[in-house]
Amino acid sequence: MTMQTVGRPTRPEDVQPLDAGFTSLTGGRGLLQDEALIFERDGWGKTGVDLPPVEGSADDLGDLVRTRPIGLPGLSEPEAMRHYVRLSQKNHAIDLALYPLGSCTMKHNPRLNEKMARLAGFADLHPMAPLATIQGALTLMDRLSHWLKTLTGMPAVALSPKAGAHGELCGLLAIRAAHEAKGDPRRRVLVPTSAHGTNPATAAFVGYSVTEIAQTDDGRVDLADLAAKLGPDVAAIMVTNPNTCGLFERDIIEIARLTHEAGAYFYCDGANFNAIVGRVRPGDLGVDAMHINLHKTFSTPHGGGGPGAGPVVLSEALAPFAPAPWVVHGPDGLTLVEETVEEAAQAFGRMSAFHGQMGMFVRAYAYMRSHGADGLRQVAEDAVLNANYIKARLSGVMTPAFPEGPCMHEALFDDSWLEGTGVTTLDFAKAMIDEGFHPMTMYFPLVVHGAMLIEPTETESKQELDRFCDALIALAEAAKAGDVDRFKGAPYLAPMRRLDETLAARKPRLTWKPEPGVAPAPLAAE
Amino acid sequence: MRFTKDHEWVSLDGDVATIGITAYAAEQLGDVVFVETPDVGKTVAAGDGLAVVESVKAASDVYAPLSGEVLEANGALAEAPETVNQAPEAGGWFAKVKIADASAYEALMDRAAYDAYLETL
Numbered sequence: 168m169t170m171q172t173v174g175r176p177t178r179p180e181d182v183q184p185l186d187a188g189f190t191s192l193t194g195g196r197g198l199l200q201d202e203a204l205i206f207e208r209d210g211w212g213k214t215g216v217d218l219p220p221v222e223g224s225a226d227d228l229g230d231l232v233r234t235r236p237i238g239l240p241g242l243s244e245p246e247a248m249r250h251y252v253r254l255s256q257k258n259h260a261i262d263l264a265l266y267p268l269g270s271c272t273m274k275h276n277p278r279l280n281e282k283m284a285r286l287a288g289f290a291d292l293h294p295m296a297p298l299a300t301i302q303g304a305l306t307l308m309d310r311l312s313h314w315l316k317t318l319t320g321m322p323a324v325a326l327s328p329k330a331g332a333h334g335e336l337c338g339l340l341a342i343r344a345a346h347e348a349k350g351d352p353r354r355r356v357l358v359p360t361s362a363h364g365t366n367p368a369t370a371a372f373v374g375y376s377v378t379e380i381a382q383t384d385d386g387r388v389d390l391a392d393l394a395a396k397l398g399p400d401v402a403a404i405m406v407t408n409p410n411t412c413g414l415f416e417r418d419i420i421e422i423a424r425l426t427h428e429a430g431a432y433f434y435c436d437g438a439n440f441n442a443i444v445g446r447v448r449p450g451d452l453g454v455d456a457m458h459i460n461l462h463k464t465f466s467t468p469h470g471g472g473g474p475g476a477g478p479v480v481l482s483e484a485l486a487p488f489a490p491a492p493w494v495v496h497g498p499d500g501l502t503l504v505e506e507t508v509e510e511a512a513q514a515f516g517r518m519s520a521f522h523g524q525m526g527m528f529v530r531a532y533a534y535m536r537s538h539g540a541d542g543l544r545q546v547a548e549d550a551v552l553n554a555n556y557i558k559a560r561l562s563g564v565m566t567p568a569f570p571e572g573p574c575m576h577e578a579l580f581d582d583s584w585l586e587g588t589g590v591t592t593l594d595f596a597k598a599m600i601d602e603g604f605h606p607m608t609m610y611f612p613l614v615v616h617g618a619m620l621i622e623p624t625e626t627e628s629k630q631e632l633d634r635f636c637d638a639l640i641a642l643a644e645a646a647k648a649g650d651v652d653r654f655k656g657a658p659y660l661a662p663m664r665r666l667d668e669t670l671a672a673r674k675p676r677l678t679w680k681p682e683p684g685v686a687p688a689p690l691a692a693e
Numbered sequence: 694m695r696f697t698k699d700h701e702w703v704s705l706d707g708d709v710a711t712i713g714i715t716a717y718a719a720e721q722l723g724d725v726v727f728v729e730t731p732d733v734g735k736t737v738a739a740g741d742g743l744a745v746v747e748s749v750k751a752a753s754d755v756y757a758p759l760s761g762e763v764l765e766a767n768g769a770l771a772e773a774p775e776t777v778n779q780a781p782e783a784g785g786w787f788a789k790v791k792i793a794d795a796s797a798y799e800a801l802m803d804r805a806a807y808d809a810y811l812e813t814l
Binding site (some may be wrong): 610 | 726727734747749750751774775
């Protein structure tokens with residue numbers, strides 16, 4: 168009989184076990200190569216594409232014509248492709264696993280949304296196309312506006328803001344315009360201590376000074392402190408509901424009443440709208456302006472710097488000041504109000520050159536229509552249920568910051584359970600990477616010591632939540648059992664080990680410069 | 694030396710108050726990576742923001758414990774913010790402020806009172 172194994176071992180025990188400290192000869196890990204910067208690759212003087220020489224432009228450019236090498240690396244198409252695909256393999260994404268960043272809402276981006284956004288009729292539009300040729304896109308914007316207004320119980324919406332913080336800016340500009348129209352410019356904005364950092368930043372950017380409102384021991388706005396700080400110079404309050412502790416502001420009706428009584432407007436940070444969509448209409452709570460992160464509540468892609476979309480809904484009092492453009496029904500179909508005259512005479516201006524992020528509008532609208540009104544309500548219910556499941560399962564080994572009652576869409580733990588173990592929140596988060604999970608949000612909100620904020624979203628199954636909880640429970644037990652090295656050196660198995668955050672912050676290297684003597688040829692020639 | 698509940702310290706020499714953050718605050722912040730000190734000549738009221746200290750964990754306002762005019766800022770912190778961790782209650786000072794009312798200084802917590810306050814946190 169002939170054995171066709173040609174010397175190849177066929178059973179695992181034939182393979183010599185390797186030491187745990189094994190390293191490859193080249194720095195690679197498995198099939199993941201060690202990746203140099205694109206500038207450090209041996210690609211100088213090459214080009215991946217043949218282009219004909221440019222003729223005639225020199226006359227137009229005069230003395231602006233470049234005479235020295237531009238100093239960019241040259242790569243062939245496969246080299247460029249592989250470089251960026253390899254980098255992407257070292258990254259983590261919602262398409263790889265649960266991404267439990269609290270307050271950032273990393274939920275699955277349904278592929279149906281992506282398919283719709285790629286339809287040529289939406290994807291290939293030019294923002295200056297004649298209105299008669301883009302009636303379909305305007306119809307989608309009009310219907311998206313209708314859904315956003317209906318879900319929030321608000322009469323007006325500005326679609327053009329490009330992100331949550333841009334939406335905050337839009338809301339506060341509308342508030343400032345409303346006060347100025349009354350001849351009563353005010354100078355202060357009240358913000359609770361647990362707010363997203365963008366809230367006080369936005370208020371300051373608009374020219375207001377910021378006063379903090381204290382928080383009660385159970386993690387809500389302190390009504391007495393709010394009442395004491397409200398006054399004739401307060402333009403607005405900015406409250407997130409549910410707040411960044413993952414708690415519903417139970418006194419929100421009273422907060423709105425006190426605010427309006429003082430002649431101020433109520434800005435609600437709608438970042439956490441995903442916890443109440445379909446269940447609560449912010450307009451019924453007395454909110455005057457609220458941004459909605461389409462990338463959070465309505466599942467458009469999030470992270471990587473955008474594109475985002477942060478439409479702002481406005482109350483009757485603020486609606487006249489909404490920025491252009493918006494869609495209106497005219498005799499010849501849909502059209503856009505672009506000029507700040509007539510019906511838009513009080514509009515405070517514009518938030519962007521054109522209409523906003525069309526691709527995000529399509530994705531968000533596809534998400535709404537594929538879920539329907541009942542489906543969106545279930546989104547909120549499941550998001551809250553999942554967060555409470557995590558809170559309940561982990562409360563045996565970790566300490567919830569607010570143990571009383573249920574949480575909303577995110578579960579918040581403090582670090583008192585780590586006391587005496589020698590392990591910090593940061594160490595624990597890094598060890599999660601070795602176990603295959605992206606860390607939770609840590610050290611935020613600032614009002615909770617060593618905070619760990621976990622947001623599972625509605626898109627995770629019970630099996631996935633259990634895998635996550637099992638990993639965290641095992642890690643927590645290891646920390647309490649004194650297995651400190653597992654944490655202090657973590658991550659051991661990630662493409663990059665623990666970074667020196669202090670050195671990176673104190674001596675940041677933000678640009679690449681050739682090292683003297685080893686510069687690639689085109690640069691050395693300069 | 695006197696202390697505030699916001700973890701600033703003050704030491705008084707004549708009518709000049711030197712202000713910094715306490716060792717407890719520096720330890721809680723972790724590695725300090727950036728300090729924004731006030732402009733000389735700026736007038737501050739007690740409780741106003743005086744400086745900003747940024748660590749790898751968070752950016753925090755440092756409040757003026759007393760009212761007065763900024764005479765000098767610790768420019769060395771721009772190049773060596775780590776001094777705030779190494780010597781928070783000495784070389785890591787933030788600003789010197791000429792104060793008008795020395796009695797406000799006496800009203801702040803002394804070391805024993807501050808230590809007792811830390812026990813309650």
